[in-house]
Amino acid sequence: MVTTCGGGPHWASTVFVMELTRMSDMTKLHQAVAAGDYTLVRKILKKGLCDPNYKDVDWNDRTPLHWAAIKGHMEVMKLLIQCGARPCLVTDVGWTPAHFAAESGHLPVLKMLHALHAAIDAPDFFGDTPKRIAQIYGQKACVAFLEKAEPECRDHRLTARQKGLPLDQRDPDWDAKKREMELSLPSSNRNTNKKKHKKSRGPTKFSNTKERKV
Numbered sequence: 001m002v003t004t005c006g007g008g009p010h011w012a013s014t015v016f017v018m019e020l021t022r023m024s025d026m027t028k029l030h031q032a033v034a035a036g037d038y039t040l041v042r043k044i045l046k047k048g049l050c051d052p053n054y055k056d057v058d059w060n061d062r063t064p065l066h067w068a069a070i071k072g073h074m075e076v077m078k079l080l081i082q083c084g085a086r087p088c089l090v091t092d093v094g095w096t097p098a099h100f101a102a103e104s105g106h107l108p109v110l111k112m113l114h115a116l117h118a119a120i121d122a123p124d125f126f127g128d129t130p131k132r133i134a135q136i137y138g139q140k141a142c143v144a145f146l147e148k149a150e151p152e153c154r155d156h157r158l159t160a161r162q163k164g165l166p167l168d169q170r171d172p173d174w175d176a177k178k179r180e181m182e183l184s185l186p187s188s189n190r191n192t193n194k195k196k197h198k199k200s201r202g203p204t205k206f207s208n209t210k211e212r213k214v
């Protein structure tokens with residue numbers, strides 16, 4: 001047991017073990033959310049070691065909230081948000097939970113995100129908003145909702161800016177990563193041919209054989 005905070009090999013070893021344990025729990029949290037196991041999700045979060053905003057690099061930087069949106073697990077989603085999950089965080093190509101909900105046709109998820117003043121009109125790296133994704137996948141109910149919700153989202157953002165109200169609609173990590181991705185494209189293609197460089201969002205189902213990093 002470590003009794004001091006002064007460093008040294010024993011302290012470093014303990015920190016390393018704690019970090020591995022925390023990362024392992026994060027993977028379990030993502031899996032529990034994807035499975036819709038409310039009881040297990042609550043149990044993991046109550047440990048106090050699991051960040052509900054952790055981005056799983058093995059799954060395209062998805063957070064637990066992304067998985068809840070993909071699967072349409074409303075109660076799990078509410079629990080995550082109560083525990084501090086941020087709807088503004090995005091994947092490695094700029095997808096918010098709203099993009100995944102629009103793709104899968106989970107209208108209640110979109111309504112919840114809109115009620116939370118999430119940026120449901122945010123474009124991904126290729127310029128596609130959740131509404132555009134809903135159009136691509138034929139999710140007509142989602143398209144109809146987003147056509148009304150998008151201007152409301154913009155109006156709220158403008159009002160908040162005018163009144164100096166805080167808004168949690170940006171992912172600083174993504175802002176930096178997006179800039180790096182833009183600079184990596186040939187200069188002639190940066191604005192017109194991004195879709196030629198579009199990368200896969202990755203599988204939406206967990207695989208028992210998939211290797212995961214800890």
